[in-house]
Amino acid sequence: MAKQMKPNEIISEIDYKKMPEGSWLDQPAEIKPGMFCWGAKAKSIKTVGFPNARDWNPSEEDWKLPENWQGTVLEAMKDRLGKYRSFKLFMDICVRCGACADKCHFYIGTGDPKNMPVMRAELMRSVYRKYFTTPGKMLGKLAGARELDIKVLKEWWSYFFQCTECRRCSVFCPYGIDHAEITMMGREFLNLLGLNIEWIMGPVANCHVKCNHLGLEPHTIVNNVEFMLDDIETVTGIRINPSFNRKGAEILFVTPSGDLFADPGTYTCMGYLMLFHELGLDYTWSTYASEGGNFGFFTTNEMGKRLNAKIYAEAKRLGVKYIIGGECGHMWRVLSQYMNTWNGPEADFLEVPKSPITGTVFENTRGTRAVHISEFTADLIKHGKLKLDPSRNDHLKVTFHDSCNTARGMGLLEEPRYVLKSVCNNFYEMPQHTIREKTFCCGSGSGLNAGEDIDLRMKGGLPRANAVKHVHDKHGVNLLANVCAIDRATLTTSMDYWVPGVKVAGLSELVANALVMKGEKERTTDLRGEPLPNKAGGDQ
Amino acid sequence: MRFLVPLVAVLVLVLLAIAGAGAHLQFLLGVVVPYAALAIFVLGMIAKVVGWGKAPVPFRIPTTCGQQKSLPWIKQNKIENPSGAGGTFIRMLLEVLVFRTLWRNLRTEMHGTPDNPQLVYKSTRWLWLGGMMFHWTFLIIVIRHLRFFFQRVPGFVQSIEHVDNGLKFLTTYPAVTNPGKLSAALHGFLQVGMPMLYVTDILFITAVTYLLLRRIFIPQVKYMTLANDSFPLFLILGIGISGVVMRYFHRVDVVGVKNLAMGLVSFHPVVPSSVGSIFYVHLLLVSTLLAYFPFSKLVHFGGVFLSPTRNLANNSREVRHINPWNYPVEVHTYEEYENDFRAKMKMAGVPVEKEED
Amino acid sequence: MKLTDLLAEKRQAVLDRWVEHIIAGYPQETSNFLRSQKDRFSNPVGHAIIEGTGAILDGITQALSHPGQAAPAVSGYLDSILRVRAVQGFAASSAVSFIFELKGVARSVLGSAAQGPGMNAELTAFDKEVDRLALLSFDIFMQCREKVLQLKADELERQTFRLLQQARLIKSQEEENKENAPEGGKKEEGEVTR
Numbered sequence A: 001m002a003k004q005m006k007p008n009e010i011i012s013e014i015d016y017k018k019m020p021e022g023s024w025l026d027q028p029a030e031i032k033p034g035m036f037c038w039g040a041k042a043k044s045i046k047t048v049g050f051p052n053a054r055d056w057n058p059s060e061e062d063w064k065l066p067e068n069w070q071g072t073v074l075e076a077m078k079d080r081l082g083k084y085r086s087f088k089l090f091m092d093i094c095v096r097c098g099a100c101a102d103k104c105h106f107y108i109g110t111g112d113p114k115n116m117p118v119m120r121a122e123l124m125r126s127v128y129r130k131y132f133t134t135p136g137k138m139l140g141k142l143a144g145a146r147e148l149d150i151k152v153l154k155e156w157w158s159y160f161f162q163c164t165e166c167r168r169c170s171v172f173c174p175y176g177i178d179h180a181e182i183t184m185m186g187r188e189f190l191n192l193l194g195l196n197i198e199w200i201m202g203p204v205a206n207c208h209v210k211c212n213h214l215g216l217e218p219h220t221i222v223n224n225v226e227f228m229l230d231d232i233e234t235v236t237g238i239r240i241n242p243s244f245n246r247k248g249a250e251i252l253f254v255t256p257s258g259d260l261f262a263d264p265g266t267y268t269c270m271g272y273l274m275l276f277h278e279l280g281l282d283y284t285w286s287t288y289a290s291e292g293g294n295f296g297f298f299t300t301n302e303m304g305k306r307l308n309a310k311i312y313a314e315a316k317r318l319g320v321k322y323i324i325g326g327e328c329g330h331m332w333r334v335l336s337q338y339m340n341t342w343n344g345p346e347a348d349f350l351e352v353p354k355s356p357i358t359g360t361v362f363e364n365t366r367g368t369r370a371v372h373i374s375e376f377t378a379d380l381i382k383h384g385k386l387k388l389d390p391s392r393n394d395h396l397k398v399t400f401h402d403s404c405n406t407a408r409g410m411g412l413l414e415e416p417r418y419v420l421k422s423v424c425n426n427f428y429e430m431p432q433h434t435i436r437e438k439t440f441c442c443g444s445g446s447g448l449n450a451g452e453d454i455d456l457r458m459k460g461g462l463p464r465a466n467a468v469k470h471v472h473d474k475h476g477v478n479l480l481a482n483v484c485a486i487d488r489a490t491l492t493t494s495m496d497y498w499v500p501g502v503k504v505a506g507l508s509e510l511v512a513n514a515l516v517m518k519g520e521k522e523r524t525t526d527l528r529g530e531p532l533p534n535k536a537g538g539d540q
Numbered sequence B: 001m002r003f004l005v006p007l008v009a010v011l012v013l014v015l016l017a018i019a020g021a022g023a024h025l026q027f028l029l030g031v032v033v034p035y036a037a038l039a040i041f042v043l044g045m046i047a048k049v050v051g052w053g054k055a056p057v058p059f060r061i062p063t064t065c066g067q068q069k070s071l072p073w074i075k076q077n078k079i080e081n082p083s084g085a086g087g088t089f090i091r092m093l094l095e096v097l098v099f100r101t102l103w104r105n106l107r108t109e110m111h112g113t114p115d116n117p118q119l120v121y122k123s124t125r126w127l128w129l130g131g132m133m134f135h136w137t138f139l140i141i142v143i144r145h146l147r148f149f150f151q152r153v154p155g156f157v158q159s160i161e162h163v164d165n166g167l168k169f170l171t172t173y174p175a176v177t178n179p180g181k182l183s184a185a186l187h188g189f190l191q192v193g194m195p196m197l198y199v200t201d202i203l204f205i206t207a208v209t210y211l212l213l214r215r216i217f218i219p220q221v222k223y224m225t226l227a228n229d230s231f232p233l234f235l236i237l238g239i240g241i242s243g244v245v246m247r248y249f250h251r252v253d254v255v256g257v258k259n260l261a262m263g264l265v266s267f268h269p270v271v272p273s274s275v276g277s278i279f280y281v282h283l284l285l286v287s288t289l290l291a292y293f294p295f296s297k298l299v300h301f302g303g304v305f306l307s308p309t310r311n312l313a314n315n316s317r318e319v320r321h322i323n324p325w326n327y328p329v330e331v332h333t334y335e336e337y338e339n340d341f342r343a344k345m346k347m348a349g350v351p352v353e354k355e356e357d
Numbered sequence C: 001m002k003l004t005d006l007l008a009e010k011r012q013a014v015l016d017r018w019v020e021h022i023i024a025g026y027p028q029e030t031s032n033f034l035r036s037q038k039d040r041f042s043n044p045v046g047h048a049i050i051e052g053t054g055a056i057l058d059g060i061t062q063a064l065s066h067p068g069q070a071a072p073a074v075s076g077y078l079d080s081i082l083r084v085r086a087v088q089g090f091a092a093s094s095a096v097s098f099i100f101e102l103k104g105v106a107r108s109v110l111g112s113a114a115q116g117p118g119m120n121a122e123l124t125a126f127d128k129e130v131d132r133l134a135l136l137s138f139d140i141f142m143q144c145r146e147k148v149l150q151l152k153a154d155e156l157e158r159q160t161f162r163l164l165q166q167a168r169l170i171k172s173q174e175e176e177n178k179e180n181a182p183e184g185g186k187k188e189e190g191e192v193t194r
Ligand code: HEM
Pocket: A095, A096, A097, A174, A175, B095, B096, B097, B099, B102, B127, B130, B131, B132, B134, B135, B211, B212, B229, B232, B233, B298, B300, B301, B302, B304
């Protein structure tokens, strides 16, 4: 915008080539391979009792919609307009100023104008105008209104599954219009017609019955942890003995199940195990509350609440005093902005979190009674309770990726940085407006981290990767640290494609590498089994 | 469609006003229409705001744009991530008064050589500038208009007018200290045969024109533009131009206008003779704007104060936020879970509640 | 005048026209964004194109003016452009077509100057260099596509690594989760870990 356009450029700008007037209103969405996720299977839909359970294929013409689906959607829209001020207000007040337009990683990466956040909302707003506003009813298309037909519905499906609910647009909108809210509503309506994606519905169904996204059964969880304990013993010579579902523990630890089974999340998980062991923390894992993440949140509000309820219920059953939560982005959006509202009264039996090691009372969590592992660790380090040898991470040049949700739905910015700087010596920030509240999404959030939409994910991941590439080229950064399970899985892939040579690690993995444990043997490798940097100067 | 229809609509309004004034419909144009428009505006806005207000805020969803309140030694960003009423108030105040968010628009450029790259942060604040210019001049102009509605012009209106005449000062000042030809000429040009020139008038028209042009020339913005966006801009531009014409080129009977305005506010409407039809153009466009207001995006004027991503403190971890329609949901209970997996749990040494099924 | 001198003289014009051609392949709302947003972090795609085209053209000019020497490495720049195109839904042919377009762009910008005496041979050399880069581009593009497919497989493997480990080591365990695993456990344990 700031660029001075040359006259002939201006003329070529307004030539009438590609876009006919008012066009977007009637250009249907293309459902392109590599850009969409498979439709939800009948089995998964049925498991949680959602409507219109059937197998369907988004690339086929017939989506097997229920009778009178328009009526269903409009009814629900009316209902939600009355229930959510955010939705109603955001439908009304956008001035289409365009400040949000180029802030979305999907627009930047795909170049598809309908991926401009404002346009994502317009897809919904056009229907809102048609059925809920006077000018829209009277003037129709002239007022930007259009009927809800199958083309519009498919367009919704396509674009509400090209939004990672990252809220970056909201940071730049003068009214704070948050397109994540719009996408949530859109997905809520789509779910009424059985139009979810299997990559979300599968984990939701698993989580409902087996209590975690992958559907790990209790013995599998225990076995998985056993494997990690073996690995930890190999590296440190220490055998750890965590407990599961133990009543009377002081703390319940909840983390996304991705940490339990998926690399490189497993190393983060080892980090938790080692840290808690070193502290002698009186805590327990739970196989019932074995999922910190919440893919239900990516379907409907109600499903989010149903899955989330298990955390407090389990804390109550086990009689713990409070909860510590592991590294995960959307889990913390839910834990900080939704959990207490949804399932809150349950929390009254808990106590205000107080670190048994430092005595710090986490005042900011006196409502939810759930502490973030980075808050907990930062407090420990500040009080000098951990013996750390950051030089063990000297082979790493580290940068930090703020997860969308912890940055823009919580404000967890300094705690992880403080921890990071304490456990490694080489830390470099990415450019200022690609971090903190302006952080770029990994490109695969909100349940879009499937395999079949890999093209979409790589495009959406480009802005983040590009900033990493910059510090990679400039400072030789070779590790991207973060506090999110989805990041660990998807940024690994994104780095592999865009910036080979940069690995991805959770913060707690780096903590554990630097942590000097009581009675440990001389470490020769890090948790990944890679040799530690040469420490000629001996111990410090 | 998106530009032509609204433009034509505004032109039609202009013609209607001229024709109406010519056909001695002054009472209709000067009294009935403004009253009706005002009524629609007031009732419409009330309905709108009440409508928003009736919809609850089920979740506390501020967009956090800075460090949260957590450990005592970590410095919280109390404005961008407020945890109490004070910070939230300041956040809103900055938002409404100085468009804080638009100010944030940054970009980076690469300078230096490829081997020695240097990042330079630059801002794209044109929209911020245009927006600020537009809204503030709009506000000042509205306030200035109060002089028509009071027998004695209130003091603050006078002081605003005074400052607004800064240009006079500017042009006079250099002319005195440095009697250069240019400033003298400028001075002469601005003063000769004209009333005092208001800075706001120039800025206002410039800003509206800028906002309009960016809708036409920036493809992304053009793409998202609807008739709903260009109509208010044409309308406001029309109001501005007709106002300027009245003031500087085609003078109208200001005393008559004041009589009409006073009549309207005191509910004893009088129709002055011969105010000039250009005034009725101005008035009809303003009336249209008022009546259109509650049904358009212009309601952002009220909505901005209610936006839940901006006007809430981020303290949901500290204090439970209540959702009035929160309802119980079906949860897969621990009991059901244990019933499904009891044998496996026991096998793995995980404690259970009941030993047998 | 030699072709390389002409190219050096008209460098900016050639580049501008070339970039226009490339960017015209995107919707108008996007092309403007790609062109005018100068921030390399807000506009990585446009940045790759603008930076890449310059380097590629310079590479060609150098290769022509020092025919004996090894051609300067422009594959990194080609890579930056093609890596983006490989996930933007371009077919291989249209993804690499922008290289060929340089031929036409150069001729139209240089105009009659490029028709001078003795130019024919030089133009042929120029075209040959462009063709070489086009073939290189094709390879890069295909590598990127293969990489994308590989990514999916790798990801799946990482996701299920621990489960595979268990499945192989604990024979007795019935494995519901197997359906999530890729075809069999072809790889050796050591390979899986790294
Ligand atoms: C609390 C008061 C208000 C606030 C905080 C506010 C804020 C904003 C902001 C931030 C924008 C976007 C930037 C821009 O395009 O300029 C905007 C646009 C706009 N505002 Fe306001 N506004 C307020 C009151 C009003 C009022 C009273 C009007 C009366 C007509 C108005 C008319 C407009 C128009 C027409 C636009 C769109 C400009 C365009 O189309 O590009 N606003 N407003």
